[in-house]
Amino acid sequence: MSTVRDDMPTVLIAGGSGLIGSHLTRHFKDRGFRVYKLTRKPRKHGHIFWKPQAQEMSTSKLHKIDVLINLAGENIGSSRWTAKRKADILASRVQSTQLLASMIPQMPNLKYYIGASGINCYENIPGKVFTEDEPYGSDYLALVVKEWEAAHQLVLKQVKGSIFRISMVLSRHGGSLHLMKQPVYFGLGAAVSTGQQYSPWIHIDDLCKLMLCAFDQKLEGTFNALGNNDTNLDMTKCLAKWLKRPLFLPNVPAFILKILLGERAILVLTDLRASNLKIKEAGFTFKYTSLDSAFKSFFK
Ligand SMILES: NC(=O)c1ccc[n+]([C@@H]2O[C@H](COP(=O)([O-])OP(=O)(O)OC[C@H]3O[C@@H](n4cnc5c(N)ncnc54)[C@H](OP(=O)(O)O)[C@@H]3O)[C@@H](O)[C@H]2O)c1
16 A cells, blocks of 8 residues: 655646556555546546546646646547547647646646657658657658647646657556457467567556656656567567467458558557667666566566
């Protein structure tokens, strides 16, 4: 059981009820931080109401906030990318961040800001390892990230902070690993497309530590957040090994995935590699840099 310490900072997490926010809340609380969450559906003590679409937000606790972490946004992988869904994915990130930016003057104690962003922001050039100074790509996800990060800059003009371009988050409690695990668990696992496409990934514990480290060291700038890059085939094989399941089916062709998932199939079909050198040079050490060590922590 964690105990809030009066000498420790108070954190406000926008979108704190989601996958990353829930882990992060525990991570900060375990260290004595007081944590509030901004949510559209307040249910518990510590939840603060907001409705970014209407630019509405309860302001009663804002004067207490030392650290603001912004994770809010419609889930990218949960449903088909219709034109409306794509507009919602973008607007939910930009409007909520703009609302936070407009509220900064009401947070006199605010010392640090962390903005979430996505690693899928680079041009699609297989084989290249992307660093943070590469330009944005030109596809839909790159556009979302570009506009989202422009909104983060409205906050960063007012307070120190950093932006993390988060890669696929591995957690035993949901997200991509949960989706990958199901077919493998039932013995129906298979790589998709050629299986040779890379995806950057990060263990949830490392991501939480990274955000705490950013606050502790008051890091400034934009950072790729990944423990490593691995191919779809290696991920599937490693998962099958840890779940002790056979892997014998042929790869799922890309066109089948496109039929099943529509445009969001690019989340698994894109071949992307990114560099984590910048955050390592800033002093962060990843605990999980191999899939084996990450999956071991979940399935051992
Ligand atoms: N998980 C990953 O693998 C991954 C990878 C790269 C980037 N990211 C980014 O990191 C952030 C957090 O990821 P996550 O996995 O924790 O996401 P998540 O589980 O989908 O949670 C996102 C949170 O955002 C809030 N939200 C959703 N729609 C909203 C809207 N229209 N307006 C305001 N708030 C809204 C929700 O809070 P309420 O319903 O309580 O309001 C929800 O708890 C996301 O923005 C995501 O794009 C995640």
